[in-house]
Amino acid sequence: MIIICTASQKMNSVFADSFYFFSLVNSAEAGHARAVAFASSFSGNVITTRWVLTEVADGLSRPSNRELFLRMHQDILAHPRFRIIGMSDEMYERGLKLYGERLDKDWSLTDCVSFLVMQDLNIRECLTGDRHFEQAGFIALLK
DSSP, rough: OOOGGGGGGSSSSEEEHHHHHHHHHHHHHSSHHHHHHHHOOOEEEEEEEEEHHHHHHHHSSSSHHHHHHHHHHHHHOEEEEEEEEEOHHHHHHHHHHHEEEEOTTTTOOOHHHHHHHHHHTTTEEEEOOOOOHHTOOOOOOOO
């Protein structure tokens, strides 16, 4: 039996990082079983960004994977509990500011934007196994 995080059952929203999407579609990924279990049991809202989806599209850019990403993207758009936060100049600038303030970390700009979106929406839990989210003070549900 896989226990994801009982606290998430009480949470209304979680943030989905690219780690989650890659884990869902690739059974060889370390977080695959946890991601699938979470997807089948969570009844709250899932928030992600166009930044994250761009990262996923880039990771699935081989011709053999493009249709997989396009189907996944259509499923996300059609899902009533998924919300995609768009890209804006303001968020880019805020993300770049955080990126520049944390020269001691190897956080990507996409991670920095994700952290800011999570802070803005008061989301503490993330569908990721990425330690960067823990470094930023969030809970990584797929570790």
